[in-house]
Amino acid sequence: MVKVAGGVPVFIPLRPTKEGKVTSSGDWKLDSAELAGKFNSKTKLIIFNTPNNPLGKVFTLEEMTEIADLCKKHDVVCVSDEVYEWMTYGTAKHIKMASLPGMWDRTITIGSAGKTFSVTGWKLGWCIGPKHLISCAQVAHQNCTYTSPTPTQEAVARGLELEISRLGTPESYLTSLAEELLPKRDNLVQQLVDAGLKPVVPEGGYFMMADYTGKEFELPDTDEAKDFRFVQWLIKNKNLAVIPPSAFYSAEHEHLAENYVRFCFIKKDDTLKKASKILKEWS
Known part of the structure; x- marks a missing residue:
């Protein structure tokens, strides 16, 4: 733009x-x-x-x-x-x-x-x-x-x-949303640590970056960014979908994100439990 x-x-x-x-x-x-x-x-x-x-x-x-x-x-x-x-x-x-x-x-x-x-x-x-x-x-x-x-x-x-x-009351959705998301965030942090990933705990929002380089995997040798290739590997091999964060970066800085993926934790508890099961089996 x-x-x-x-x-x-x-x-x-x-x-x-x-x-x-x-x-x-x-x-x-x-x-x-x-x-x-x-x-x-x-x-x-x-x-x-x-x-x-x-x-x-x-x-x-x-x-x-x-x-x-x-x-x-x-x-x-x-x-x-x-x-x-x-x-x-x-x-x-x-x-x-x-x-x-x-x-x-x-x-x-x-x-x-x-x-x-x-x-x-x-x-x-x-x-x-x-x-x-x-x-x-x-x-x-x-x-x-x-x-x-x-x-x-x-x-x-x-x-x-x-x-x-x-605003200022227990009925406020605006303030209760963060209270609802906090345990989801903290649970995901623990699951990622247990699976051998290194999470970057967010202070806000409902996304979480995590360094995946501590895991063992073999990525295809293509011209795509490393995090894009890892996301494709994760979907195909573990049935877990995440986002490659280098997509948020300019070409000159995308290397800063190539060792990370972005998780989303504003999900139903059942969905988060399924993700937790995948991470546990992967650990």
């Missing part, structure tokens, strides 16, 4: 800073010097994502302030993808980029009904921001409205109205 708009995409990856049988998504960080070096007089916009997919990293206030300061210094707009905002665990807390000093006027915040209400088939979301930025989004939006019929818009609007009235 950046190229279609006539722009030049510039990428910067999160990199792991720790090793071990179990690490945290918080251990993956941006290099400050590298980040600052990506900004110059031609930089117009940064696309930012917290909680992050595929890692599940929840950026801290310090990390976000560093990005915000660079945006202000170079007069850059921030598109902040925060669709997993209600799914954070433990001490990790979601912070809206637009809430930082001086950032409201230069931030478009992206939300998702599919993620917020667990109806991912409803391709409906929203942008929040100042009028001068939202008007630009409206120009593009009027030409790409294909999956937001009136019934789903009305359903989402009513859901939001109801959940606003429930």
